[in-house]
Amino acid sequence: MTREEFIKKSLAMGIGLPFLTSIIAACEKEVIEFPEFSTSFSGKVLVIGAGASGLAAGYLLSRYNVDFEIIEASPVYGGRVKRASNFVDFPIDLGAEWIHATPAVLSEILNNPELDASIDFITYNPQTLKGYRDGRLQPHNYASNFYSEIKFKSTTWFGFFEQYIVPHFEDKIIYNQPVATIDYSGSKVAVTTIDDTVYEADKVIVTAPIKILQSDTISFVPALPAAKTEAINSISMGDGLKVFIEFKEKFYPDLMVLGGLIEGLANDNEIFYDAAFRKDSNRHVLGLFTINEPASKYTTLDSDQAIVDAVMEVLDDIFEGKASENYLQHVVQNWSKEPYIQGSYSYTFDNGQEETVNTLNEAVNNKLYFAGEALSLENQATVHGACESGYAAVGRAIGQ
């Protein structure tokens, strides 16, 4: 396995980069590239989607004083970056949570030396680690010596965008406008939403998740070139779920993986983790993070209550009823049921990642561009990768 493959596998496991690897990566070069270019573009740009990628695109477009709007299907910005503010006494990341790089990547995203951004981080290196296999909890605390990465201490990924990115162009985001058709047959691109509102622009950057592009949610006129459609359909994006349960006492380890620590991670099994680890709080919050097939048994259930009941059953089984004894409250985020997300994140690329991503990164008719986490070659499936892809798409659209 090459270092790059190792990094990708670590990310795919959902657990992120070991800290040492991140430091090595950071010493080699910056994690993401903030494009610098000159432009004489004087037209209008529409960005479809206000997730990390679309927001990053907006941040760069506003820096170049370009006329633009972001059209978002849902009533909020953030996409897979989402926050539960009032669940306990610290904000919870319902989607992206870890900074899968060094903290320096946040300055790379902002690229603003004048900004005095002071953000507190946690060194996230769980001390008690267990695998659960064959009806037994097996300790793996030795792993605390080599697994460590970074989390926000008192803010969240959503808070980061809220504080540093969105204020630059808040009035340019149009909410509750699911895009139904993108017609790029004329000299302008016409974007029509499900209530028949039409927006026109010279360039359009589409940041909708891969699952949305694979569905018939958005029709392209004319149809996208066959190579693009094939590339889109060759990327897998599985189910995704996060559940947070507050308990009276902490009866669980800092990190627990079903199916065994190492084997469970390799098979994308459910990861339970102390979500309050090193947060400024005395509350006891257990998080469940699960993607792909292991997530599907929960995400396909009828209701959030059914999901939490199923999770509680698993926990009661492992901890001999302590989950029910200590239960206080829960919050469920079923990403597969979010109508404009429909899953976790891009995972495998049937026809090779580089070829697929390069195909998708090519402009269509010099007017239509794609961006999003799946289209970052180096940082796929991360928030900073989504930003990187948004920046690159803006560079391609308006740069010279």
Ligand SMILES: Cc1cc2nc3c(=O)[nH]c(=O)nc-3n(C[C@H](O)[C@H](O)[C@H](O)COP(=O)(O)OP(=O)(O)OC[C@H]3O[C@@H](n4cnc5c(N)ncnc54)[C@H](O)[C@@H]3O)c2cc1C
């Ligand atoms: C459970 C989970 C855990 C994760 N953990 C981490 C982590 O710890 N660290 C990390 O770095 N990354 C993590 N990720 C990945 C990270 O969240 C994503 O890579 C990133 O947020 C994706 O940003 P994006 O802009 O590409 O897509 P999105 O955030 O999905 O944004 C796309 C936007 O497009 C909108 N949209 C869709 N269809 C339409 C339409 N028809 N019209 C208009 N708008 C539309 C959507 O509503 C959405 O707002 C996690 C993801 C999940 C699901």
